[in-house]
Amino acid sequence: MSAPLIATVAGVTGARGQVSGRRADFPLLAGAPSLHYLDSAATSQKPATVLDAIRDYYERDNANPHRGAYALSVRATDRYQEARRTIARFAGLADPDCLIFTRGTTESLNLVATAWGGANVGPGDEIVVTAMEHHANFVPWQQLARAKGATFRIAPLTSDGKIDLDALGGLVGARTKLFAFPHVSNALGTVNPVREIVALVSERAPDATIVCDGAQGAPHLPVGFDSLGVDFYAFSGHKMCGPMGIGVLLGKRGLLESMPPYQMGGDMIDVVGDEETTWNTLPHKFEAGTPNVADAVGLAAAVDFLDGIGMDRVLRHERELVAIADARLRALRGVTIHGPAPRDRSGVVSFTVEGIHPHDLATILDERGVCIRAGHHCAQPLMRRLDVAATARASFYVYSEESDVDALVSGVREAQRIFGTV
Amino acid sequence: MAAGVPGRDGNAPAVQSASVEALYQELILDHYRKPRNKGPLPGATVSAHLSNPTCGDEVTVEAIVDGGVIRDLRFTGQGCSIAQASASMMTELAKGATIGATRRTRGALERLLRREPVTRDALGPLVAFEAVARYPARIGCVLMPWRALEQALGDPDAPAQSP
Numbered sequence: 001m002s003a004p005l006i007a008t009v010a011g012v013t014g015a016r017g018q019v020s021g022r023r024a025d026f027p028l029l030a031g032a033p034s035l036h037y038l039d040s041a042a043t044s045q046k047p048a049t050v051l052d053a054i055r056d057y058y059e060r061d062n063a064n065p066h067r068g069a070y071a072l073s074v075r076a077t078d079r080y081q082e083a084r085r086t087i088a089r090f091a092g093l094a095d096p097d098c099l100i101f102t103r104g105t106t107e108s109l110n111l112v113a114t115a116w117g118g119a120n121v122g123p124g125d126e127i128v129v130t131a132m133e134h135h136a137n138f139v140p141w142q143q144l145a146r147a148k149g150a151t152f153r154i155a156p157l158t159s160d161g162k163i164d165l166d167a168l169g170g171l172v173g174a175r176t177k178l179f180a181f182p183h184v185s186n187a188l189g190t191v192n193p194v195r196e197i198v199a200l201v202s203e204r205a206p207d208a209t210i211v212c213d214g215a216q217g218a219p220h221l222p223v224g225f226d227s228l229g230v231d232f233y234a235f236s237g238h239k240m241c242g243p244m245g246i247g248v249l250l251g252k253r254g255l256l257e258s259m260p261p262y263q264m265g266g267d268m269i270d271v272v273g274d275e276e277t278t279w280n281t282l283p284h285k286f287e288a289g290t291p292n293v294a295d296a297v298g299l300a301a302a303v304d305f306l307d308g309i310g311m312d313r314v315l316r317h318e319r320e321l322v323a324i325a326d327a328r329l330r331a332l333r334g335v336t337i338h339g340p341a342p343r344d345r346s347g348v349v350s351f352t353v354e355g356i357h358p359h360d361l362a363t364i365l366d367e368r369g370v371c372i373r374a375g376h377h378c379a380q381p382l383m384r385r386l387d388v389a390a391t392a393r394a395s396f397y398v399y400s401e402e403s404d405v406d407a408l409v410s411g412v413r414e415a416q417r418i419f420g421t422v
Numbered sequence: 423m424a425a426g427v428p429g430r431d432g433n434a435p436a437v438q439s440a441s442v443e444a445l446y447q448e449l450i451l452d453h454y455r456k457p458r459n460k461g462p463l464p465g466a467t468v469s470a471h472l473s474n475p476t477c478g479d480e481v482t483v484e485a486i487v488d489g490g491v492i493r494d495l496r497f498t499g500q501g502c503s504i505a506q507a508s509a510s511m512m513t514e515l516a517k518g519a520t521i522g523a524t525r526r527t528r529g530a531l532e533r534l535l536r537r538e539p540v541t542r543d544a545l546g547p548l549v550a551f552e553a554v555a556r557y558p559a560r561i562g563c564v565l566m567p568w569r570a571l572e573q574a575l576g577d578p579d580a581p582a583q584s585p
Contacts, residue, residue, distance in 0.1 A: 355455075357502035359477060360446070363557060367442040376478040389478045389500050418446050419503075 019320055019402040022309070026399050027051065036370040036407040041186055041216060041348055041395035043238045046302075050241055053301035057294045064290055066267055080293045083300035084283070090303040091233070092224035093250050097282040100256070101296055104247035105215040106136040108234030109180075111249055111262045111286065112211055113140035116232075117178070119260055120209070123149035125177040128208075130155040130163050131385050132185040135378045137213040141180055150177065157385060161188045161339035169200055176205035183217025183233075187377035187393065188339030189322070189348025191221065198229035209255065215239060219397070220318060220346040222311040225250045237295065241398075242302035246295035249286070256282055263288040306398070314398055318347030321396045325349045325405045332412060333422055338386055347396035350377075353412060355421035358392040364418060365411040372408070444553040445560075446503065454503035459513035463496040470574035472566055479505050479563065483570040485516075492516050492524060497567060504551075504560050509567035511547055521575055528568045535561045 023029045025047045029037060037045060057079055063070070065077035081096075088096035102108045117140075121127065127145045129138055131154050145152035155168040163181065172179060179201050184191050198210055212230040214223060219240035225233050232255070236247040261268055261279055265288035270278040279285045306314060323342040326349060329335045334354030339345055353361055358374035365372055373393040376383045383389065394408055416422040463469075466484035473480035479501030486494040495517045497509040516524045530544035537555050551564050 357506075359479075359502040359560075359563070360504070363445065363560060364442050375476065380478070383478065389480075418443060419451065 019317070019324070021317065021397075021399040021401045022047070023399045023401065025049070025305075029399055032369075034369045036368075036404040038394040038396065038400070038404055038408060039371045039373050040219075040397035040400070041189075041239070041393065042373055043244065044219065044241050044397050045399060046243065047241055047305050049305050050243065050298050050301045054243060054294050054298040057297045062294070065293055066284075076293055079297050080291060083293075083296040086300040087248060087296075087303055088250075090223075090307060091218065091235075091248070091250055092222070092226050092228075094226055095253060098251055098253050098256060100249040100251070100283050100286040101291055102234075102247050102249055103245055103292075104236035104238070105213060105234045106236075108232075108247055108249035109136055109211070109213065110140050112232050112234075112251075113144045115259045115262045115286075116209065116255065117141075117144040117148070119258075121145070121148045121150050121177050124175065125150040126153060126173075126175045127151070128153045128155060128168075128171050128176055128179045130168070130181045131157045132161070132163065132188065132190060132382050133180070133182060133379065134186050134213060134215065135380070136215070137180050137182060137211070138381060141178065151175075154381065155181075157382075160341070161185070161190050161386075162344065163190075163192055163197065165197070165200060168197070169204060172201050172205045172208065174205065174207075176201070176208040178209045178211065179205065180211040180213065182213040182215075183223075184214075184220060184346045185339070185379075185382075186216045186348075187379040187382050187391070188350050189216075189345035189395070190340055191217075191344055191346055194228050194230065202229065216346065216348075219306075220311075221315045231255055237299035237302060240299075240302055241305055242299035243295040246292050246299050248299075253282065256286070261285055261288070265289045267291070309398060315346065317398065318396045318400070319343065319345070321400055321402065321405060322347055322349055324402060325394060325396075325408060328405065328409045329412065332409070332416070334416065335412065338388070338391055347400070349394045350391045351394075352388055352391050353415065353421070356415050356419050358390045360419070361392050361412065361415050364415040365408070368407060368411045368414070370404075370407045370411050445557060447550045447553075449547060449550040450503060450507040453507035453510040457497075457506055457510040459496045459517065460498065460510065461496055462498060463494060466494075466496075468574040468576065470570045472570040472573065474501075474562065474566060477501075479566065481505065481509055481567050481570050483509075483567060483574050485571070485574055487521070487575065490521050492519055492521065495571075497570075501566070502560075502563055504554060504563040505566050508551065508564045511550075512567050512571060515546065515548070516571065524571070524575075528572070531564070531568065535564060 026045045028045050061075040061079050063073040063076040065080045067073045085096045088099045127141050142152050153171050155171050156164045158164050210230045211232045214233045214235040218235035231252050233250040238244040268280050268285050268288040270280050326342045336352050338350045362374035375390050463484035467486050469484040471482040481499035483497050485492050495513045530540050531548050533540040535555050554560050
């Protein structure tokens with residue numbers, strides 16, 4: 001067993017299993033010792049530092065930014081721009097003006113589909129996605145293709161839940177205008193080899209714009225946007241210790257500058273004439289209306305929290321728990337784990353139990369304080385290919401501990417007893 | 423979580439325990455493992471398909487309705503034990519019953535799930551779903567097949583077709 005995530009959490013190591021987490025930093029978890037929160041891929045819990053940062057912003061610096069007529073507004077603007085710089089640094093983006101604040105990954109991807117797609121996709125073009133997309137990185141492209149008369153293609157997966165790179169190589173070509181794929185699968189936890197995929201696609205389709213859905217990437221592993229090779233990368237704050245309602249789109253400057261705006265309103269304009277309007281510079285061109293400063297400040301506090309641990313350690317911690325959960329669930333009769341081996345996954349275990357529907361399993365686990373997800377995980381194309389209607393998904397994060405795995409495994413055994421399947 | 427819902431007929435509570443085992447009663451598990459009237463119904467005069475986009479459960483109900491009576495009724499689909507057992511028990515209760523009586527049974531089931539007063543006679547074996555009232559997220563699982571049947575039956579005044 002390797003060292004715990006944070007060895008200094010006194011009284012936690014040992015008492016809650018061999019692998020301990022940062023539970024004490026999260027008020028909701030600290031206040032509910034018997035709760036086993038295993039749905040972090042849906043949304044993470046929030047550390048006190050994030051909650052404090054949001055409150056501090058409202059108590060000391062709140063005003064409408066970019067209006068600069070008084071010192072308080074200047075402070076609000078400074079907090080907002082400081083948050084942008086902090087998050088850009090965390091994501092490996094040298095130019096913070098190429099970080100657009102959005103409501104989350106879904107809005108970021110819709111921004112690209114609407115603004116970039118509207119201006120650049122036409123009849124005869126091809127849009128390629130993979131069979132492991134979350135609906136948010138599938139439906140916008142499917143609908144864009146339909147609206148523009150473009151061809152929509154879906155790259156298949158291997159039997160162990162990875163993108164089939166040979167098949168992908170055969171799908172992309174000179175007509176490929178856009179390729180969209182996830183950094184990490186939300187339903188299976190598969191960590192995709194981004195640089196290898198980008199090299200493969202760029203070689204065959206040098207003009208293709210490449211979009212990476214980072215909703216499950218940024219919370220769990222280093223992003224390094226400037227060296228990834230993708231044109232756009234999107235993630236949400238709430239899955240990485242930040243508040244709900246804030247996320248980002250990272251993009252290459254040339255693309256962002258050449259794209260039309262996404263929404264029209266205040267802040268995003270330069271000069272508004274009676275007939276014509278010119279657009280503000282980046283990033284303001286894509287941030288119409290009063291921005292969500294408080295939650296941007298909260299997300300900056302969240303990345304500070306994660307940086308304090310180190311993203312390499314975050315991933316190592318999750319993989320350690322996944323490996324334990326994987327082995328112990330596999331040891332139970334009738335349990336099938338979907339997706340690749342733990343070394344190729346982030347903190348997700350997606351599984352089915354013979355004779356027990358995932359919703360029944362979730363109800364029985366809930367009764368024991370274990371929160372898991374049951375369903376199609378907003379990935380119906382993937383579920384069809386796995387030939388399952390639903391799976392149970394347990395997902396781990398920085399506060400997860402071995403005791404959470406214990407509760408999960410004993411809950412599955414209890415469900416098997418109630419259903420009489422063992 | 424509240425204790426089991428007390429019985430409404432003055433007898434002992436139907437639900438003895440607040441544990442999850444009250445939810446998964448033997449009758450429900452039996453219908454889940456051995457669903458009755460499951461499969462397509464050749465010659466069906468009415469049908470309806472419902473799915474739950476959040477969980478992926480789906481049910482198709484097919485019936486032969488003649489003269490205001492449900493002569494035959496079968497279902498297909500997949501889902502959790504509660505939805506499957508509910509569909510199975512519904513087919514047993516509604517087969518041979520009038521549309522009016524079937525609607526009254528559904529009304530009684532809804533009152534049970536809302537924890538409103540309801541007589542045992544109106545419910546029959548559906549009393550097995552009493553504990554579901556404590557699990558708001560699962561009430562829709564019980565009602566989905568009944569909603570599909572209601573949709574299949576459509577306008578109560580429409581002339582019945584012969585099979």
